[in-house]
Amino acid sequence: MNFYNEMNDASGGVRAHYQGYDEWLKATPPERIARKRAEADLAFHRVGITFAVYGEEAGKERLIPFDIIPRIIPSAEWKSMQGGLRQRVKALNMFLHDVYHDQEILKAGKIPAEQVLNNTQYRAVMQGVDLPGQIYAHIAGVDIVRAGAGECYVLEDNLRVPSGVSYMLEDRKMMMRLFPELFAKHKVAPVQHYPDMLLEKLRAVAPKGVSDPTVVVLTPGAYNSAYFEHTFLAQQMGVELVEGRDLFVKDEVVYMRTTQGPQRVDVIYRRIDDDFMDPLAFRPDSALGVPGILKAYQAGNVTLSNAIGTGVADDKSIYPYVPEMIRFYLGEEPILNNVPTYMCRKPDDLAYVLAHLPELVVKEVHGAGGYGMLVGPASTREQIEHFRQLLLAKPDGYIAQPTLALSNCPTFVEEGIAPRHLDLRPFVLSSGKCVNMVPGGLTRVALTKGSLVVNSSQGGGTKDTWVLED
Amino acid sequence: MLSRTADHLFWMSRYVERAENIARLLDVTWQMSLVPQSLEAANQNWNAIIALNSLEEAYAKKYSEVNAENVLRFMVSDHDNYASIHSCLRLARENGHAVRGTITSEMWETLNSTWLEAREKSFEQISNAGVGEFFEWVKMRSSLTRGVTIGTLLQDKAYHFIRLGTLLERADNTARILDVKYHVLRPQGDEGATDFYQWGALLRSVSAFEVYRKVYRDVITPERVAELLILRNDMPRSLHFCMNGVIKNLELIANSQSGETQRQAGLLHAQLHYGRIEDILAHGLHQWLTDFMDRIYLLGDGISKDFLVPMAEAA
Numbered sequence: 001m002n003f004y005n006e007m008n009d010a011s012g013g014v015r016a017h018y019q020g021y022d023e024w025l026k027a028t029p030p031e032r033i034a035r036k037r038a039e040a041d042l043a044f045h046r047v048g049i050t051f052a053v054y055g056e057e058a059g060k061e062r063l064i065p066f067d068i069i070p071r072i073i074p075s076a077e078w079k080s081m082q083g084g085l086r087q088r089v090k091a092l093n094m095f096l097h098d099v100y101h102d103q104e105i106l107k108a109g110k111i112p113a114e115q116v117l118n119n120t121q122y123r124a125v126m127q128g129v130d131l132p133g134q135i136y137a138h139i140a141g142v143d144i145v146r147a148g149a150g151e152c153y154v155l156e157d158n159l160r161v162p163s164g165v166s167y168m169l170e171d172r173k174m175m176m177r178l179f180p181e182l183f184a185k186h187k188v189a190p191v192q193h194y195p196d197m198l199l200e201k202l203r204a205v206a207p208k209g210v211s212d213p214t215v216v217v218l219t220p221g222a223y224n225s226a227y228f229e230h231t232f233l234a235q236q237m238g239v240e241l242v243e244g245r246d247l248f249v250k251d252e253v254v255y256m257r258t259t260q261g262p263q264r265v266d267v268i269y270r271r272i273d274d275d276f277m278d279p280l281a282f283r284p285d286s287a288l289g290v291p292g293i294l295k296a297y298q299a300g301n302v303t304l305s306n307a308i309g310t311g312v313a314d315d316k317s318i319y320p321y322v323p324e325m326i327r328f329y330l331g332e333e334p335i336l337n338n339v340p341t342y343m344c345r346k347p348d349d350l351a352y353v354l355a356h357l358p359e360l361v362v363k364e365v366h367g368a369g370g371y372g373m374l375v376g377p378a379s380t381r382e383q384i385e386h387f388r389q390l391l392l393a394k395p396d397g398y399i400a401q402p403t404l405a406l407s408n409c410p411t412f413v414e415e416g417i418a419p420r421h422l423d424l425r426p427f428v429l430s431s432g433k434c435v436n437m438v439p440g441g442l443t444r445v446a447l448t449k450g451s452l453v454v455n456s457s458q459g460g461g462t463k464d465t466w467v468l469e470d
Numbered sequence: 471m472l473s474r475t476a477d478h479l480f481w482m483s484r485y486v487e488r489a490e491n492i493a494r495l496l497d498v499t500w501q502m503s504l505v506p507q508s509l510e511a512a513n514q515n516w517n518a519i520i521a522l523n524s525l526e527e528a529y530a531k532k533y534s535e536v537n538a539e540n541v542l543r544f545m546v547s548d549h550d551n552y553a554s555i556h557s558c559l560r561l562a563r564e565n566g567h568a569v570r571g572t573i574t575s576e577m578w579e580t581l582n583s584t585w586l587e588a589r590e591k592s593f594e595q596i597s598n599a600g601v602g603e604f605f606e607w608v609k610m611r612s613s614l615t616r617g618v619t620i621g622t623l624l625q626d627k628a629y630h631f632i633r634l635g636t637l638l639e640r641a642d643n644t645a646r647i648l649d650v651k652y653h654v655l656r657p658q659g660d661e662g663a664t665d666f667y668q669w670g671a672l673l674r675s676v677s678a679f680e681v682y683r684k685v686y687r688d689v690i691t692p693e694r695v696a697e698l699l700i701l702r703n704d705m706p707r708s709l710h711f712c713m714n715g716v717i718k719n720l721e722l723i724a725n726s727q728s729g730e731t732q733r734q735a736g737l738l739h740a741q742l743h744y745g746r747i748e749d750i751l752a753h754g755l756h757q758w759l760t761d762f763m764d765r766i767y768l769l770g771d772g773i774s775k776d777f778l779v780p781m782a783e784a785a
Contacts, residue, residue, distance in 0.1 A: 046583050047575070222568050235571035246472050257473045259627065259777040260725050 004150045004407040005419060006071055017074040017468055020185055025069075033068070036178045037412065040066055043174065064167060065461035066174065067411045071422060071443040078189075078439055078467045081144065081152065081426070084335030086435045087326055089140045089428045092157060092313050094329040096136035099312060100126045110328050111321045119318070120366065121311030123274065125281060129298050132205040133432020136307040137314075139198070139269075140428040141165075141442075144336070146407035153337045153404065155423065157322065159306060159314040161271050164462075165427050166229035168442040169194060169236075171464040187469040189439035195236035197429055197436055198269075202237075204431035205303050206266045213266035216240045216256065218247070220272050220288045230271050244272070249292035252299040267303045274308050316365045316399050317343065339404065345396035353400040354391060357384045360400040361452075362391070375452055377403050406452050409463070411445055421446045423454050424465065439467035471572075471627045476723075477778040478569040479628055482581070483619075483635035485562035489555045490612035491643035495519060496545055497605040498651065498675030503538060505667045516541040518650045523553050542601060547593040555608055559588045562615075574622040577615065584611045627723055634719040634773065641712035642766045644676060648699050649759040652692060669695060676707045696755060697747040709762065710742040716769070723777060731772035738765055 007018045014022045044063050073081075098105050099116055106113040116122060141162025143155040172191055176183055199215065206213035219230035221243050234241035246256050247265065255262035270277065276286040281294040296302050312318065320341040323334040342349040342360075353360060357376055364372035374387040391398055408419035426441030443463040444454035454460040499519060503512045517536045520529045525544075528551060533540040548554045552561075563585035570578045596604040616636065623629050651672045669690045673679040678698060685702070686694055702708045717739050720732050750758050 046579055046586070222564075231571035235575075240472055240475070241569075241571045242472060243474065246474050259471050259473055259476045259631075259723060 002148070003405050003419070003421070004146055004148065006146075006407055006409040006422075008410075017072050021070065021072065021182070024182060024185070033412075037068055040068060040174055040178060043177070044170075047170075065447055066171060067445055067447075067461050067463045068175070068178065069410050069412060069417070070175065070464045070466045071409050071424070071445075072466045072468060073440060075189075075468055075470045080335065082437065082439075084152075084154075085142055085426055085428050085437060087330060087332060087335055088142065088154065088157065088322065089137065089430055089435055091326040091329050092140070092159065092322065093135050093137055093430055095325045096307070096310060096313050097131075097134045098329075100129065100136075100309065105325065105328055108328065110324050111318070115317060115321075116312060119312050119315055121274075121309070121315050123309035123312070125294060125298070126307070126309040130300065131307055132207065132303055133430075135205060135430050135432060136310045138201055138205060138305040138307075138430055140430070141425045142428060143423055143425050144441075145404060145423045147404040150407070151337060153339045154322075155339060156316075157314045157319065158425075159310040160273060161306070162425070162427065163226040163229050163271075164425055164442040164444070165194060166232040167462045168427070168440070168465065169232075171442075171462055175464040186466065189467040189469050191438040191440060194427070194438045195233060197438065198233065199237040199239070201429045201431045201436075202267045202269055202303075202305055204433070205305065207300055207303055210266045214239075214264060215267040215269065216242045216265055218242055218244070218268050218270040218272055220244075220276070224271070226271065233269070244286075244288045244290050247290045247293070249290060249296050252292075252296045252301050254290065254293060254296050254302045265302060267305065269305045274311060277304070277308065316341075316363055317345075317396075319399075339401045342400040344391055344398045344400060349400075350391065350395050353398075354388060357388060359403060361403050362387055362398055362400045365397050365399060373453075375403065378450070378452070403452070409443075409445065411447070411461075411463070413447060413449070418449070420449070421452050421454065422463070440465035471631070473778055475569050475572050476627070476631045477774075478565040479572065479631040480635040480773070480778060482562050482565035482569070482573075483632040484639040485558045485565065486581075486612050486615050487636045487639040488553075488643065489558035489562065490609055491640065491647070492545060492553070492555050492558065493605040493608035493612075494675045495522070495643075495647050495650075496542065497602065498647070498671050500538070500542070500601055500605075501671040501674070502668050505671075513537055519545060522646050522650045525551065525553060539597075542597070543593050546596060546601070546604065547591070556588055559585050559608075559611075572628050574618070576618045576622045580611070580615050580618050584615070587611075630719040630722045631777075633715055634723070637712040637715040637719070638766060638770055638773075640707060641709050641716070642763060644699055644707050644709060644712070645759050645763050645766070647672070647676065648696065649756060649763075652696065652755055666690060673698075678705060678707065681705055693747060693751060696751065700750065701742060701745055701747060703743075710739075713739040713742050720773075725776065728772075728776040731769065731776050734765070734772060735769055738762075738769070 007015060007022070009015055041063070044066060095105065099122070103113070105111055106116060137159040139162060141158040141164065143158065144152050145155050146152050169192060202215045203213055215237065216239055217230055217234040217237070219227060219241055221227070224230070231241055240256065242256055248255055248257065248262075250262075254265045254268070256265050272288050275282045277289045278291060278294040279286045279289055280291045282289075293302070294308065297304055297308065320338065320343060323338050326332055326334045342353050344350045344353055353362065357374070358379070360374075360376045362374040362376070374383060376384065406421040406423065408421045410417045411420040413420065422443055422445040424441050424443050426437050428435060428437045443465040444460045445463055446452060446454045447461045496519065499515050502515060513536050516538055519541055520526055520536065529536075529544055532548070532550070533544065544551055545554050547556045549556060551557060563581045566573060566578055566581040591604070619629070619632055623632070669692065670679060673682050673690070673695060676699060682690065682695070682698055685698065688694075698705055698708065700709045703710050703714070705711055713735070717732070717735050720728070720735055724732060
């Protein structure tokens with residue numbers, strides 16, 4: 001397969017936007033770089049920017065590997081990507097509002113109604129509930145990859161509780177600390193205002209009539225893999241980080257338990273899945289949620305961000321219809337490409353998929369985190385056979401896509417600088433009025449040679465992402 | 471502030487202070503053990519540490535004999551002992567972790583790196599390098615944590631809960647150190663070098679040796695040591711000083727149900743503020759200190775009920 005290299009062109013020359021960095025890299029002694037890498041590791045460890053299970057054992061607290069070679073995006077390219085992201089997230093929010101109100105798109109036959117209404121992520125309790133600004137996904141993490149000749153594809157729209165933004169910010173902080181001279185030379189668009197932007201959005205979607213809303217971040221607790229991010233965001237925004245047990249509902253109003261007595265809460269940036277939010281409405285065994293919060297939400301007394309039921313729009317079985325949503329709601333042609341997707345519930349698609357398994361990537365419709373997927377070209381015959389059985393048994397649980405030749409970027413690995421595959425997750429923020437984002441996003445990189453899976457739970461690392469200003 | 475957050479902050483600071491005070495207590499005992507004395511007397515001192523922390527049962531489960539090495543191992547790095555220095559530093563860090571968004575990043579980094587460093591030190595390493603060095607390190611890390619807190623944290627309720635925890639814990643610990651040492655030392659009676667070194671070590675353990683010299687400009691007597699550590703208003707580890715801070719910080723976090731706790735704290739403070747060492751000694755120091763510790767315990771309990779356990783849900 002031919003891979004697009006972010007830094008070098010096909011003939012081995014350095015792309016224009018990487019020239020400055022390349023010169024610096026050639027002029028910098030390897031010892032200095034090695035020292036800086038060690039410094040970064042130590043600092044990340046000391047600061048405790050950790051991932052995965054928090055616990056007693058040292059092995060349980062992992063650092064996400066950080067790579068010091070940045071991924072650089074030229075300004076013009078980012079502008080077009082940004083336009084595409086705005087368009088996409090806008091349409092997704094309109095879709096969600098439509099699904100939970102008049103269902104025009106279903107009536108128009110653009111998306112099969114049963115795909116939406118029978119979806120496990122569809123929440124009937126949200127039918128007819130009006131949300132401030134009609135926004136459901138206030139925070140979206142859209143995964144974008146570059147393939148083949150350099151064209152971009154959206155791989156996934158993460159609309160439930162996308163994480164990773166803290167790494168984007170910490171990576172930048174680390175790079176500026178380690179290599180200030182690089183920033184003096186390059187015009188790298190800043191990203192550190194993300195928490196301000198987020199707080200502004202959250203305040204903007206407060207319940208009607210609340211002029212100075214109390215915003216909180218709701219975490220499942222210190223044992224959650226993204227706990228660092230939860231504390232980070234709460235701290236950067238200057239709001240309380242709460243757990244379910246800190247909140248209670250009385251007369252359809254949400255309060256937090258403070259040392260001065262109950263205090264009303266207006267906006268909750270929740271980092272807990274729908275299923276666990278309210279034991280009275282969803283999973284009765286959930287100890288993470290708040291009993292009665294759904295009623296308060298339906299009554300319009302509190303805003304949840306993201307809304308209950310957003311999952312129906314980022315489900316892999318709905319993904320193939322996003323270009324259609326853009327045309328339907330906005331009357332525009334999609335700027336960003338979708339990856340061609342075979343829906344295994346369709347007999348023709350299933351037949352094709354079964355005949356081409358070694359070439360395809362098969363994904364569970366509700367899977368996440370790089371689990372439950374088959375990467376055909378990288379799989380053994382047994383794995384492929386296993387998936388064949390899974391597909392035959394439950395075809396509507398899977399989709400398949402051609403294996404994309406993900407772009408790669410020079411990365412420091414054990415054998416030195418070598419190309420590794422990567423993706424990009426920009427974080428798109430929406431309130432009623434506008435859709436914003438900071439330039440770039442989180443670049444995740446697959447550190448294992450040849451691997452196409454960049455998820456941190458699968459041994460992926462991160463890089464700082466630079467959008468160069470003109 | 472969230473009740474749970476306040477709870478974590480309160481205990482975070484208590485555990486840091488406790489680690490420091492255990493280091494101080496072990497340090498003074500260790501230093502005293504260097505002065506020529508009978509093995510019996512030395513082991514009695516080590517035994518007192520176990521008794522002081524009500525750890526007899528837990529200790530007996532793991533060690534058959536009370537001696538310097540066993541007690542040090544138990545109190546320094548035994549993970550099964552929740553009162554060991556290692557455990558305290560871990561618990562401080564765990565509580566800090568739960569509220570790392572509320573404390574400053576400098577505070578969190580200090581707590582985290584303290585624990586990470588402590589975890590790396592096995593008892594053998596500590597022992598080989600000399601336990602004294604380790605105790606100094608613990609004291610410095612505690613001072614650093616306190617300094618970073620004072621130097622970086624907004625003086626809001628979070629700060630007041632932290633100070634409250636620190637000072638309440640310190641009051642309790644100073645009382646304990648004084649109680650055990652005063653009685654261990656008292657019967658030995660004879661004037662002379664041994665007594666001087668032992669009292670000197672006690673004063674040093676609470677960073678009060680130089681203070682004593684400055685204040686009294688006279689020989690070291692048990693009565694004056696007691697006065698310094700109980701009644702002296704401006705001595706940072708004295709009971710009076712601690713209670714000054716306790717009532718002040720309590721006032722700053724007061725809520726609609728904390729009146730009784732404040733009254734109790736005020737009463738305790740008044741006794742130190744207007745008390746005389748002669749009266750306390752006449753009452754019997756051990757009994758007075760036991761009573762003080764009981765009341766500190768009740769105060770902690772009251773604080774817990776008033777602020778840390780969620781208040782009634784009536785909105």
